[in-house]
Amino acid sequence: MEIASLKIENFRGVQHGIVRFSPHTVIVGANNCGKTTVIEALALLFGRDRMIRSLTEHDFHGSNPQPADRIRLTATVIGFHDDDPAQHPDWFRDDRGIVKWWNAATGTVHPARNNPAWNLACQIAFSARFHRPSLEVETLRYFHDDDSVGDVFDDETATPLPARLIRELGFFFVPAARTWDRTVSFGSELFRRVVAAGDGQPSESVLAERDRLRAPDASLEQDERLSPIVDRLNQELSGFFRTNPTLHLRVTPTDSNGLLESIVSHYAHNGADLPLPAKRHGSGLLSLQHLLLLLQFGRLRVEADENFWMALEEPELHVPPALQRRLVHRIQSLSRQTLVSTHSPMVAALADPSGVAVLRNEGGILTSVALLQSTLPADTPNSVRKLFQVNRVETIAAVMHEFVLIPEGRTDFEWLRLLVRAVDLHQSWAAGDECRFDALVGVIPTHDGSVVRTVAAMSPLHPRVVALVDGDPDGVGYANALAATDAPNSGIILRWADGQMLEDVIGWIIDADGAACLPTIPIDNPPANVGNLVARLKDESRATGGLKKDSSSYEAIAGAIGANDACCGRARSLLNAVTEVAQGNEHPLFVADPNHPTIKVFTP
């Protein structure tokens, strides 16, 4: 079984939102865009009661729920055997769900199957309201019969979702806030379920251990040094109670529950004699321990042909990059469906690009777009497709920012990255030194000359796309083409000065203190002046001393810029100017073209 889509209404930062899922979905998006909201919505719908955190007013959109306000979450579940309701009497019958049909092409649900390609679906909903007199949030999980169904807290009769089906779905959720100290206790529900899954066999061992602890071979109260105290205590007690109570010291409450609660996992590395408690190891081991236990559980379920869904926030936490890959692959191969939210472009890039969902939240309206949409026009050039394939780490990293900057070509991408690094390396705590570019702006590794197509491809993925073009005739042409179609969606196009390109801007930066900076650039044939350097940066021919696309020379130049206070200051002011303009603010370095006010021309 598989969750095909989720509709969110009035939950946390999302007033309205629809997210579609693939079998292995990776959710990425800017901070605060609702990644956790989506995963927690699924936990409210499919998690067992113990996993559900109790809700408060803050879980309602706007944090001030009025009597008629509801949180409403609706999920569409597909993947039923043969798409035949008769094969799933637990899902489709009088006291269960209604037969629905899922149209994957449009992402819509229909009451009748008008097309044989549509899949059998069952819709499940969660509704919550804030009851003002008791200050409590009342919740209900039920089968969603139809969108025309009214409010389940008013007149409607809802068909509740039975706990048995929830168990059958096997939804597991590992939140980012891994309160390991608590959850890793083997008394946790997870461990109990692993114990129960193996046909109850391990439970016999637990009971045997319990019995051993009830009657230990050598009990503490019989210890020769302790027994005099215990004897006196017993004597005292007999003066108070007719039943002559005697004291016995046991290490657990002597029931199976107490035993499970007091188990502490220990690990021994390389066969060491004395294993250390897990807490004494690094957080990486703690983090993995829980996940791996979960995976064992998933494996048992899959082997028993049971469903296993897993939602995991930030698998990159505490796990080094090399292990992240292994972990994500293990999770995906064991689960029918996985849902991973991540801040790591690398983790996101592990997934099939059609499974990467980019979330965006515009004033409470949440939308999700698959990173590689099947709707990408057929004539999309390879240069643009590559952004979603070989270059997807960079692309994903860029869309996680508040603003996405699409420069005209690859060289601009490289230079901007180097400048950011040079400036950041020499950043002090002085407020004036602050460079916010990297925190707010993500740069797309545009392939040369495809800026217009790239803007078109990125616009559905991000609400604030900014273009950056050269001041040569080509660049002016791109800028005009974009402006003519009201692109990009931020309404902001940055253009270098007439006839200029980024290399000229590098020259401008070095000009801040050319005399001091130029000699510190460690390249062959040191340039005599800034003009010479700029000419060579534009020249691709190594025979004539050209430096274009020579990344080691680029690094050398950027290093020199960073080391020179004046140059570094100029670089910083440039990056901050780009950031300001992207945010919609005025900045003296970029002046609006009087003919095209959306085009801001670099005017140093």
Place this chain on the structure above:
Amino acid sequence: MEMLAERLETHPLNDGQRVLALTFMHGSRRRLSERLRAVADLRGRVECCTIDAFAWRIYRRWRGLAGALAIAPATEGEFDRVCEAAGLLLEQPQVRAWVATSFPIVLVDEGQDLKPERLRMLKALAGTVHALIAADEFQCLDQALRPNPLVAWLQQDAEPESLIQVRRTNAPGLLAAATAIREGNAPVNGAGFKLLPPGASVPLATTLLANAIAWRQGGDVAVITPALQGGFATSVVARLAMGPCGKRRNGPYTVHWEGNDRDEAQAIIADLDLAANAPAAVACAALRAMPRNGPLRGTLSWVENQVHACGRVNFTRAEIEAMITRQVSLRRQHGSGASYQLAAMTVQQAKNREFEGVVVIWPYQVGGDAEHKRRLLYNAITRAKRWCNVIVQGQNILGAAPFA
């Protein structure tokens, strides 16, 4: 019941499956539910509801499909339209398969009372579920259903098993009278059945009734009348409560009129001190100031929910009155319903029930043709387990059907 037990033996219910028992009225639903408790293999896995409630359930849950099929929308109270819509839905294979997954066996009692739109539901279901339908054409009191559509359908599509034996009683006089009426003959007095001398006036009829109750030798008694028009039966019952009657000074007896929701609701509403429009707090206070009973508690919790869950701030007296009325009838439908030793009711209300003794009060104003009158009398006297007395309002009634 035996057929059901046999079916359960050969086709046991799976996990989550139940037997669906459909009746026409709430009164018979309760009785059927008690009967089914006795079926051994069932162990409570039975769902008894009226056919109208079942139709609403189908329509309510499949309203999305109903919309897609352009079925005209219906609301809960529009029973015939809801049944019509449910019938159309059940004609969809996925809907009836869905019903059959929960209810592989459907039991229908009093099938003769099914109007065409309800029969349509049953016909649609019959293909997918194992349907057990009980019907007695002669007990159908709706003249529009003659010839009876259900009986016609059964005779065409199934092989009905005829039960000739009346099982309720073994009083030979009662059995003989029932057989005579069915065959269009005059009923004659015998052990357990007695046509009393006509109770030409209300006091005389009251005395006859008081004596019948006084000499009943235990057990409950139902006063059953085919018609309330003219007020003869109600006058007699009212008079009986006033004091001892006749030479023997039997009485007084208080006989409870059944199913009188309107009176009960009106009695509650009379205590309601509320303006035509009132703020929520005032409405709640007015309800809280009244004597607490089931319908009032229900109404109060509805008002509170409207305030806290829907943000309502004002209520009209009319809607609160409507809610009290609804709560009163809900309680009658779903509550166990207080059972009275002495109860009065119409023949329609008495359907499918039984009492130790029955007194039939037959006024002049009984409508319908001879066949209809025979059915009314038959239905009334077959409610009796031990004895039945008939009091007619005038001598000339005895000269025509169903008494001649």
